[in-house]
Amino acid sequence: MARKRTQGTSPAGGRGALRATVRAWSRQGIALKLVGSFLHANKVGGFDCPGCAFPDKAGHPLVDSCEQGQKAIAWEMTRKAVGADFFDGRTPAQLQAMGDFDLEFQGRLTTPVLYEASVGAYRAIGWDEAYAIAARELRALPPTSVAFYASGRSSNEAAFLWQLAARGYGSPNLPDSSNFCHEPSHYALKQSIGVGKGTCTLDDFERAELFLVVGQNPASNHPRMMAALYEAKQRGATILAINPLRERGFTHFSDPKNLGELASGRGIAVADAIYQVAIGGDFAALKGVMKALLEMERAAPRSVFDHDFIAQHTEGFDALIADLDACDWEVLVDRSGLQEAQMREIAAHYARAKATMITWCMGLTHHPDAVATIQQVVNLLLLRGNIGRPGTGAMPVRGHSNVQGDRTMGATSQVSDKYLDNIEATFPGLALCRDAGRDAAAVVDGLFDGSVRALLSLGGNFGVAAPDSPRVLAALERCRFTLHVATKLNRTHCHPGEIGLLLPTLGRTDRDLRPGGEQCISTEDSSSTVRASRGVQAPISELQRSEPAIVAELAQAIGAAPSVPWGEFADDYASIRDRIERCQRGVNVGFDGFNERLMRDGRFMLPNAAAHRQWNTANGKARFMAHALREDTPVRLARRTHGDAALTLMTMRAHDQFNTTVYSSDDRYRGVEGDRRVVFLNADDLARRGLRDGDRVDIECLVDDGHVRRVEAFTARAWDIPPGCCAAYYPEASSLIASSVYAAGAHTPLYKEMPVKVTRAVARTPG
Numbered sequence: 001m002a003r004k005r006t007q008g009t010s011p012a013g014g015r016g017a018l019r020a021t022v023r024a025w026s027r028q029g030i031a032l033k034l035v036g037s038f039l040h041a042n043k044v045g046g047f048d049c050p051g052c053a054f055p056d057k058a059g060h061p062l063v064d065s066c067e068q069g070q071k072a073i074a075w076e077m078t079r080k081a082v083g084a085d086f087f088d089g090r091t092p093a094q095l096q097a098m099g100d101f102d103l104e105f106q107g108r109l110t111t112p113v114l115y116e117a118s119v120g121a122y123r124a125i126g127w128d129e130a131y132a133i134a135a136r137e138l139r140a141l142p143p144t145s146v147a148f149y150a151s152g153r154s155s156n157e158a159a160f161l162w163q164l165a166a167r168g169y170g171s172p173n174l175p176d177s178s179n180f181c182h183e184p185s186h187y188a189l190k191q192s193i194g195v196g197k198g199t200c201t202l203d204d205f206e207r208a209e210l211f212l213v214v215g216q217n218p219a220s221n222h223p224r225m226m227a228a229l230y231e232a233k234q235r236g237a238t239i240l241a242i243n244p245l246r247e248r249g250f251t252h253f254s255d256p257k258n259l260g261e262l263a264s265g266r267g268i269a270v271a272d273a274i275y276q277v278a279i280g281g282d283f284a285a286l287k288g289v290m291k292a293l294l295e296m297e298r299a300a301p302r303s304v305f306d307h308d309f310i311a312q313h314t315e316g317f318d319a320l321i322a323d324l325d326a327c328d329w330e331v332l333v334d335r336s337g338l339q340e341a342q343m344r345e346i347a348a349h350y351a352r353a354k355a356t357m358i359t360w361c362m363g364l365t366h367h368p369d370a371v372a373t374i375q376q377v378v379n380l381l382l383l384r385g386n387i388g389r390p391g392t393g394a395m396p397v398r399g400h401s402n403v404q405g406d407r408t409m410g411a412t413s414q415v416s417d418k419y420l421d422n423i424e425a426t427f428p429g430l431a432l433c434r435d436a437g438r439d440a441a442a443v444v445d446g447l448f449d450g451s452v453r454a455l456l457s458l459g460g461n462f463g464v465a466a467p468d469s470p471r472v473l474a475a476l477e478r479c480r481f482t483l484h485v486a487t488k489l490n491r492t493h494c495h496p497g498e499i500g501l502l503l504p505t506l507g508r509t510d511r512d513l514r515p516g517g518e519q520c521i522s523t524e525d526s527s528s529t530v531r532a533s534r535g536v537q538a539p540i541s542e543l544q545r546s547e548p549a550i551v552a553e554l555a556q557a558i559g560a561a562p563s564v565p566w567g568e569f570a571d572d573y574a575s576i577r578d579r580i581e582r583c584q585r586g587v588n589v590g591f592d593g594f595n596e597r598l599m600r601d602g603r604f605m606l607p608n609a610a611a612h613r614q615w616n617t618a619n620g621k622a623r624f625m626a627h628a629l630r631e632d633t634p635v636r637l638a639r640r641t642h643g644d645a646a647l648t649l650m651t652m653r654a655h656d657q658f659n660t661t662v663y664s665s666d667d668r669y670r671g672v673e674g675d676r677r678v679v680f681l682n683a684d685d686l687a688r689r690g691l692r693d694g695d696r697v698d699i700e701c702l703v704d705d706g707h708v709r710r711v712e713a714f715t716a717r718a719w720d721i722p723p724g725c726c727a728a729y730y731p732e733a734s735s736l737i738a739s740s741v742y743a744a745g746a747h748t749p750l751y752k753e754m755p756v757k758v759t760r761a762v763a764r765t766p767g
């Protein structure tokens with residue numbers, strides 16, 4: 001039961017964050033005096049926080065006072081273990097009956113286990129037997145029916161080996177968690193400015209005058225960014241949030257390091273204003289802001305646009321202006337959910353600021369028009385030359401701690417021919433499959449139609465993270481073979497194929513001793529900084545193996561790419577970095593002297609061409625991309641059929657979770673306690689349905705593709721959210737997300753723009 005109904009006033013961060021941190025560690029049975037020494041050890045050569053991908057400051061203690069980073073670390077460093085006795089004889093049905101929290105809370109996986117449909121239960125096995133079974137299964141399947149999924153938690157070294165193993169085996173199918181996440185950002189930026197990554201560094205945070213924070217909840221998901229915004233605010237920068245929700249971190253934030261604020265228990269409003277767009281309204285809102293700028297520029301020529309920059313560096317300006325002229329304010333107001341005056345106000349702030357950064361996250365990417373919307377972000381920046389100067393730039397704030405690095409390493413279905421050429425040149429005799437591989441969306445389709453017969457995953461929780469999660473989980477059981485390399489048990493593991501392997505791995509925080517000595521791995525954050533990461537805690541079990549070792553041993557067992565020195569790779573990761581350096585030549589610049597620089601400095605930055613105003617596009621210019629508003633999005637189609645009964649649903653994260661890992665049933669920042677099955681609606685929308693705050697409701701997806709998607713008995717909450725919109729938590733509401741509709745161009749699921757109907761719960765007899 002969701003007890004608390006107020007949005008509350010205690011600040012984000014502050015004392016609550018300190019209390020939560022202490023609780024996180026003690027719940028995992030880790031003595032607090034040890035914690036201090038771990039975090040201290042992180043100053044030099046420690047581990048990269050397995051939390052988010054926001055950059056950290058060189059020389060600062062790792063994760064500073066970041067509550068969320070500490071939760072992620074404590075969750076991994078737990079001394080609780082899942083051993084052979086836990087599994088032996090357990091059926092998938094018994095495991096499925098456990099809650100998501102209970103599955104992960106059992107502790108770290110410590111032994112390889114095998115499921116065979118003919119036996120019907122899991123049992124512990126040895127590593128050699130596990131590899132032999134994997135080899136037998138993979139050799140019997142056509143490689144193109146096998147998919148290799150990577151979540152963004154691993155390391156550059158493991159990700160490089162993962163894609164090498166897949167490609168060496170003959171499968172081009174490398175779906176990755178990025179397909180569910182920042183894929184549209186990558187796609188949009190690549191087209192617009194020639195690099196698919198953000199252009200900002202932490203230095204820019206220290207120099208920007210204006211920040212537009214769009215579709216992002218940094219207090220919960222990137223608290224280190226919150227600290228950077230807080231500091232910017234203290235030095236007089238303006239911070240504007242564009243978000244359907246008035247997220248707590250924007251309205252009240254207290255830096256846990258600020259003792260005065262800590263003592264008073266009060267926070268400051270970090271955002272100068274919050275513009276509550278309708279869900280999916282950003283595209284129109286950004287157009288409105290640009291239209292207002294255009295009008296200002298016409299009223300006072302050369303006062304707003306940076307014409308020199310536009311002339312020298314860009315193309316497509318005239319088409320953009322024509323597009324803005326063709327837009328009608330009434331339509332922009334209707335589609336954005338903002339008033340004209342609000343869009344003009346944002347424009348006025350933007351025209352005044354000498355240096356502007358725009359950051360965004362899933363509030364922009366999980367939408368049908370994600371690519372077009374992100375390209376409006378770039379258009380807006382280009383109009384005033386806000387890329388490639390200090391304090392400016394485009395910053396997609398990445399999700400997982402190494403999701404950007406996984407991509408750089410090619411653990412994804414689309415890589416350049418040059419990269420494949422380099423791999424073939426580095427490992428003689430290797431002939432790689434050049435077919436376009438399946439991304440996550442295509443893997444989901446392949447699971448449904450039976451063309452994907454095996455899923456291997458390096459971390460993650462594919463069956464829960466994917467759209468149409470219940471159907472994906474059921475389809476995984478119909479696979480011939482599933483294999484998961486994981487730190488902890490999760491729901492996807494409870495749905496093995498006919499043959500299923502679960503392999504326990506070391507995590508970022510674990511010391512990694514190999515025959516070549518104690519190993520370090522590397523990661524890449526949202527600012528393209530590559531850093532070394534070394535574990536600090538002795539592994540909880542001698543049976544766990546590192547990700548690079550598991551992938552290398554697996555590849556060797558299946559006979560993938562015999563010219564690859566898998567054994568050498570497993571023993572000493574410096575030899576992997578050596579080959580990464582070779583394979584990256586002419587692909588991603590900046591890896592020269594990889595090992596040497598990593599060992600000497602602990603970190604280095606990959607150069608970002610766009611940040612230096614070099615545009616790696618077809619004609620060497622940054623491109624303004626004009627797009628029309630779309631009429632055929634699933635929500636607009638549903639409104640045509642269902643009228644106002646159709647609401648737009650976003651699925652979002654609570655403060656106490658990391659993606660599918662849910663730490664508790666509370667969301668401290670939204671005043672939710674004890675029950676995550678809630679749906680937040682505008683009070684008028686509730687009233688119109690004859691509902692009141694606290695009522696039980698059922699929610700049904702209105703995508704008309706022949707499948708019924710429903711969740712039942714959620715608690716409705718009256719909330720400050722634009723009319724026509726509603727919000728629920730991921731993954732509780734994930735079964736409402738249709739896999740038949742995607743973001744145009746990027747194939748990202750519409751996790752934040754599903755048409756739904758909310759009705760009073762039908763009373764059912766229990767049982």
Ligand SMILES: Nc1nc2c(c(=O)[nH]1)N[C@H]1C(S)=C(S)[C@@H](COP(=O)(O)OP(=O)(O)OC[C@H]3O[C@@H](n4cnc5c(=O)[nH]c(N)nc54)[C@H](O)[C@@H]3O)O[C@H]1N2
Nearest residue numbers: 052068215217221279280361362363399400652653658659
């Ligand atoms: N502690 C913690 N840290 C995390 C994660 C975690 O789960 N827990 N997950 C990691 C990962 S993989 C990712 S991708 C990131 C996710 O970080 P976020 O993107 O911040 O996470 P979500 O909760 O999905 O948040 C979406 C935000 O977008 C807003 N939003 C929804 N729809 C729209 C829209 O149409 N327009 C606008 N302008 N805003 C909208 C929501 O109100 C919400 O504030 O965080 C990473 N860091």
Ligand SMILES: Nc1nc2c(c(=O)[nH]1)N[C@H]1C(S)=C(S)[C@@H](COP(=O)(O)OP(=O)(O)OC[C@H]3O[C@@H](n4cnc5c(=O)[nH]c(N)nc54)[C@H](O)[C@@H]3O)O[C@H]1N2
Nearest residue numbers: 151181459460461465485486487488490651659660730751
């Ligand atoms: N409805 C809805 N669905 C969504 C989203 C949403 O907003 N709404 N967000 C999407 C987004 S942005 C993302 S990125 C995806 C995330 O999708 P995934 O990346 O697939 O999911 P995670 O929850 O991050 O994976 C957690 C699991 O990873 C394993 N793990 C943790 N650390 C390690 C490690 O170091 N090594 C290995 N091998 N395994 C490890 C553990 O077993 C843990 O249970 O979900 C997507 N799904």
Ligand SMILES: [Mo]
Nearest residue numbers: 181182399400
């Ligand atoms: Mo993500």
